[in-house]
Amino acid sequence: MSTDQEVTRIQVGGSAGTEPYEVLVGRQLLGELPALIGDKAKRVAVIHPEALADTGEALREDLAAQGYEAVAIQVPNAEEAKTAEVAAYCWKALGQTGFTRTDVIVGVGGGATTDLAGFVAATWLRGVRWVAVPTTVLGMVDAAVGGKTGINTAEGKNLVGAFHPPAGVLCDLAALESLPVHDFVSGLAEIIKTGFIADPVILDLIEEDPQAARTPAGPHTAELIIRSIQVKADVVSGDLKESGRREILNYGHTLAHAIEKNERYKWRHGAAVSVGMVFAAELGRLAGRLDDATADRHRAVLESVGLPLTYRGDQWPKLLETMKVDKKSRGDLLRFIVLDGLAKPSVLEGPDPAVLVAAYGELSA
Numbered sequence: 001m002s003t004d005q006e007v008t009r010i011q012v013g014g015s016a017g018t019e020p021y022e023v024l025v026g027r028q029l030l031g032e033l034p035a036l037i038g039d040k041a042k043r044v045a046v047i048h049p050e051a052l053a054d055t056g057e058a059l060r061e062d063l064a065a066q067g068y069e070a071v072a073i074q075v076p077n078a079e080e081a082k083t084a085e086v087a088a089y090c091w092k093a094l095g096q097t098g099f100t101r102t103d104v105i106v107g108v109g110g111g112a113t114t115d116l117a118g119f120v121a122a123t124w125l126r127g128v129r130w131v132a133v134p135t136t137v138l139g140m141v142d143a144a145v146g147g148k149t150g151i152n153t154a155e156g157k158n159l160v161g162a163f164h165p166p167a168g169v170l171c172d173l174a175a176l177e178s179l180p181v182h183d184f185v186s187g188l189a190e191i192i193k194t195g196f197i198a199d200p201v202i203l204d205l206i207e208e209d210p211q212a213a214r215t216p217a218g219p220h221t222a223e224l225i226i227r228s229i230q231v232k233a234d235v236v237s238g239d240l241k242e243s244g245r246r247e248i249l250n251y252g253h254t255l256a257h258a259i260e261k262n263e264r265y266k267w268r269h270g271a272a273v274s275v276g277m278v279f280a281a282e283l284g285r286l287a288g289r290l291d292d293a294t295a296d297r298h299r300a301v302l303e304s305v306g307l308p309l310t311y312r313g314d315q316w317p318k319l320l321e322t323m324k325v326d327k328k329s330r331g332d333l334l335r336f337i338v339l340d341g342l343a344k345p346s347v348l349e350g351p352d353p354a355v356l357v358a359a360y361g362e363l364s365a
């Protein structure tokens, strides 16, 4: 990580044949965009959600003023953008613009938008360059970094996608000022995840003043974001395609994705991850791996920032069916990320079904 007065730069990748790129965290970073777009591009497509219509248009105008043939592609907010239909709409727009292999996509928005924009970039002409401009906490600390792109299907979350890293990631902290508190807090779930799996200082900083942690003006907001990105960068740099260690980033996600599907993608991802982490902590505890204090700390820190801890008890059979097609499953073997202790993630394979039910019993409402 390198820091000058205003901008922190975190390098990602660069090993195992992957192109390195940087995640920049600071303010007024759009001046960095032309260098990331590169000098070969004639056209740039700015993919943005409805909520950021003004930002998307301003960016398009800015790029047009710099001589690019710039188009803005507006997509629905949140998970409604992560569908095959919306991807097809974007492909149509690129086709009508005459988008070639040297042209560039810029994804501006939350994690749902950058997941879609990256997926469109991965699939158009079998892969074009793209730049991520995340505008939510969750997008900055997680979704825009690491090259996982994709969309949902009726059968499950992120079931279609590609590993297609961006050319760069610009995290302008000023964007967080317009984010509804509900969405800001959703991003804290992934930050807290990072605290439990790798960097417990994150938990200390949040516990110091949970109310302040809920706001962009909190004293540790930038540090929490930078620490989380650093962990993600370290993990994905060593295992882009999730053949091993990257699975730790899925802590809490096995149940979370099943809840999201069950809620027809109306719950925010971070809220589902919060409940999923309570489940994973109980699983670790009941499997005899995790101490009581660390398991209890999950509930305490998640609740202190206003994240949910429970889910409907009667939904267990449906959730279990969905979890069977989680990407970490192998054949009929269910696999979960659990903790053997604070910042000691490991894999729990094929847990006793009775332990699964008991763990769910601890969080069911």
Ligand SMILES: NC(=O)c1ccc[n+]([C@@H]2O[C@H](COP(=O)([O-])OP(=O)(O)OC[C@H]3O[C@@H](n4cnc5c(N)ncnc54)[C@H](O)[C@@H]3O)[C@@H](O)[C@H]2O)c1
Pocket: 049, 050, 051, 052, 076, 077, 078, 079, 082, 109, 110, 111, 112, 113, 115, 135, 136, 137, 138, 139, 142, 143, 144, 145, 146, 147, 148, 149, 158, 175, 176, 177, 178, 179, 180, 183, 186, 187, 268, 269, 270
């Ligand atoms: N690819 C990955 O590695 C990865 C990692 C974590 C999460 N994700 C995905 O990220 C998605 C969740 O992302 P999210 O939490 O950012 O939610 P989101 O993208 O759904 O955004 C939440 C809402 O905020 C709006 N919004 C975005 N920026 C705003 C701003 N600055 N001001 C006002 N409104 C704004 C959006 O339009 C949307 O309505 C999920 O689909 C999840 O699966 C992907």
Ligand SMILES: O=C(O)C(=O)C[C@@H](O)[C@H](O)[C@H](O)COP(=O)(O)O
Pocket: 142, 146, 148, 157, 158, 190, 242, 246, 247, 249, 250, 253, 327
């Ligand atoms: O980057 C990763 O790897 C992660 O698992 C990060 C997760 O927070 C993220 O939600 C990711 O999209 C989940 O991916 P999936 O492969 O379980 O769909």
Ligand SMILES: [Zn+2]
Pocket: 142, 190, 253, 269, 273
């Ligand atoms: Zn996630």
